[in-house]
Amino acid sequence: MPADQRYPVSTEDVASIVASAFAFGQRVKAIGGGHSFTAVAATDGVQLSLDQLARVVDVDAVHQRITVQAGMRLHRLNDVLADAGLAMPNLGDIDRQSIAGAIATATHGTGLALGNLATTVVGMELVDGHGHVVRCSIDDDPELLRVARVGLGALGIVTEVTLQCVPAFNLHVAETVEMLDDVLDDLPAQSAAVDHFELYWMPGSRRCQVKRNRRTDERAASQSRWGYVRDKWVGENLAFGAVCRVGRRFPRLAPRIARIVASAATERELVDRSDRAFCSPRMVRFVEMEYGIPVEHLADAVRRVRELFRNLPTPVLFPIEVRVSAADDIPLSTAFGRPSGWIAVHQYQGMPFEEYFAAVERIMDDYDGRPHWGKLHFQRAATLAPRYPRWDDFAAARARLDPDGTFANPYLERVLGAR
Numbered sequence: 140m141p142a143d144q145r146y147p148v149s150t151e152d153v154a155s156i157v158a159s160a161f162a163f164g165q166r167v168k169a170i171g172g173g174h175s176f177t178a179v180a181a182t183d184g185v186q187l188s189l190d191q192l193a194r195v196v197d198v199d200a201v202h203q204r205i206t207v208q209a210g211m212r213l214h215r216l217n218d219v220l221a222d223a224g225l226a227m228p229n230l231g232d233i234d235r236q237s238i239a240g241a242i243a244t245a246t247h248g249t250g251l252a253l254g255n256l257a258t259t260v261v262g263m264e265l266v267d268g269h270g271h272v273v274r275c276s277i278d279d280d281p282e283l284l285r286v287a288r289v290g291l292g293a294l295g296i297v298t299e300v301t302l303q304c305v306p307a308f309n310l311h312v313a314e315t316v317e318m319l320d321d322v323l324d325d326l327p328a329q330s331a332a333v334d335h336f337e338l339y340w341m342p343g344s345r346r347c348q349v350k351r352n353r354r355t356d357e358r359a360a361s362q363s364r365w366g367y368v369r370d371k372w373v374g375e376n377l378a379f380g381a382v383c384r385v386g387r388r389f390p391r392l393a394p395r396i397a398r399i400v401a402s403a404a405t406e407r408e409l410v411d412r413s414d415r416a417f418c419s420p421r422m423v424r425f426v427e428m429e430y431g432i433p434v435e436h437l438a439d440a441v442r443r444v445r446e447l448f449r450n451l452p453t454p455v456l457f458p459i460e461v462r463v464s465a466a467d468d469i470p471l472s473t474a475f476g477r478p479s480g481w482i483a484v485h486q487y488q489g490m491p492f493e494e495y496f497a498a499v500e501r502i503m504d505d506y507d508g509r510p511h512w513g514k515l516h517f518q519r520a521a522t523l524a525p526r527y528p529r530w531d532d533f534a535a536a537r538a539r540l541d542p543d544g545t546f547a548n549p550y551l552e553r554v555l556g557a558r
């Protein structure tokens with residue numbers, strides 16, 4: 140539990156809170172939407188919510204850039220961008236995160252040619268561990284910017300970000316149900332053939348749901364309101380939540396329930412504004428682990444995870460999600476230096492997950508897997524450092540910006556080492 144909760148309304152406010160916490164030897168942590176599955180944002184010191192620091196600072200239509208305060212939620216950002224004729228080039232599954240929280244953990248969507256959200260950051264303002272305001276951009280201290288884009292909240296409190304956007308676009312969404320083996324046999328070609336490729340596979344099923352989103356000049360022809368409510372709220376949330384509850388109560392029914400969930404997967408096709416096509420409501424509570432591995436091993440790794448279910452004592456009620464993304468040059472980005480394939484495993488809240496996730500993690504270790512910073516895993520600094528060739532760049536930035544560990548917490552000490 141935080142000792143104190145503060146809601147700063149300006150960068151100066153943040154700087155003075157951090158300076159005074161540092162002076163009194165207290166720790167400080169920013170929280171965004173609180174949507175991480177790990178304790179990456181936890182603190183027993185001062186918790187800063189940036190919900191009051193969520194305004195638009197500047198829209199640069201010529202360069203297609205927007206500067207916003209760091210607490211802005213993605214759904215609000217998406218609306219502001221749409222009004223300005225702009226969009227984020229790619230997004231993840233949900234839009235409830237703050238922009239600072241999303242970039243801090245390298246939140247990503249899917250698309251072999253597209254990097255994670257942090258790769259769009261071209262400027263940043265942050266407050267360091269002594270309460271000083273630091274600015275960096277692609278023109279002014281690009282080296283610091285490169286490191287600070289994925290900061291895990293360990294380098295400073297981010298107060299403003301400038302994002303490189305793209306002209307607003309629509310997506311043609313095609314969701315199909317296919318045989319998992321057929322898709323895996325052809326995965327490199329399948330994932331390269333569309334802008335955004337994603338598959339969901341329910342353990343125990345031979346089929347999977349494939350989502351292929353292509354950029355299009357077609358006009359938006361979104362689903363009817365009823366169709367959206369039926370698919371997204373009733374199907375993916377209310378009904379799915381209800382069967383998960385039954386499976387948790389009667390674990391022996393879980394395999395049958397998993398088959399029912401798999402057979403309920405539907406096919407659909409529509410054209411929608413990009414952010415609306417990328418993001419969905421997610422009401423069913425779950426825990427998640429996600430690993431990035433070199434994309435060329437993706438099909439093999441999925442097959443090995445599938446084999447696990449033959450002997451797993453734990454029933455699993457949630458699908459496995461498979462995505463892809465481009466390489467980048469951010470030292471602690473999970474996609475640093477390699478086009479990545481992503482395997483996310485989930486479990487319904489309240490069900491055992493440790494043995495399942497640990498078994499999946501052992502497979503991912505064979506591929507030098509990098510766990511998502513905001514999702515569950517069992518790694519430590521000693522096992523992670525060799526997987527990040529520019530680990531020392533991050534450590535040097537951390538020593539410079541937070542020499543006294545003002546932003547440290549137990550999770551960061553575990554995954555980054557003590558400060």
Ligand SMILES: Cc1cc2nc3c(=O)[nH]c(=O)nc-3n(C[C@H](O)[C@H](O)[C@H](O)COP(=O)(O)OP(=O)(O)OC[C@H]3O[C@@H](n4cnc5c(N)ncnc54)[C@H](O)[C@@H]3O)c2cc1C
Nearest residue numbers: 171172173174175231232236237240243246247292297513
């Ligand atoms: C339902 C669901 C779906 C998800 N889908 C995806 C997905 O599709 N793709 C994906 O990659 N991830 C996904 N995630 C994970 C999620 O995007 C990340 O965990 C993200 O970090 C959450 O953002 P947040 O604003 O909630 O940040 P929080 O969880 O509140 O914080 C995350 C980190 O950011 C730091 N932070 C927050 N604000 C600041 C600030 N102003 N300055 C410095 N540090 C700050 C915190 O200290 C902490 O270290 C999903 C999570 C959920 C619950």
